[in-house]
Amino acid sequence: MKDLREKIEKKNVPKQLIVPAPNKKTSGIDPNFMWGNTGYILGSDNKEHKDKSRLKKMFDAFKEFHHSLGNEVNDIGMCHYLGIKFCPCLKEGN
Numbered sequence: 001m002k003d004l005r006e007k008i009e010k011k012n013v014p015k016q017l018i019v020p021a022p023n024k025k026t027s028g029i030d031p032n033f034m035w036g037n038t039g040y041i042l043g044s045d046n047k048e049h050k051d052k053s054r055l056k057k058m059f060d061a062f063k064e065f066h067h068s069l070g071n072e073v074n075d076i077g078m079c080h081y082l083g084i085k086f087c088p089c090l091k092e093g094n
Contacts, residue, residue, distance in 0.1 A: 031062040033069070
């Protein structure tokens with residue numbers, strides 16, 4: 001983990017960062033970039049769902065969304081995040 005605070009006058013202060021805004025949640029399934037609740041990320045939560053297949057749909061949507069963005073990205077961090085066994089960034093010459 002890397003501390004991103006900035007030192008200003010001998011004091012560590014939070015650094016302002018631009019991050020993606022969360023999607024506006026409705027009753028539909030709409031994953032966020034790189035974060036979400038456990039239903040999206042793990043396919044499991046402690047809520048009662050009328051649609052018993054909803055958790056699988058949430059998890060699949062989260063996974064598909066990130067693969068659609070990251071499969072062609074030449075970044076070892078993204079490869080690890082997506083669980084890609086063969087990472088293009090590890091090719092010789094990169």
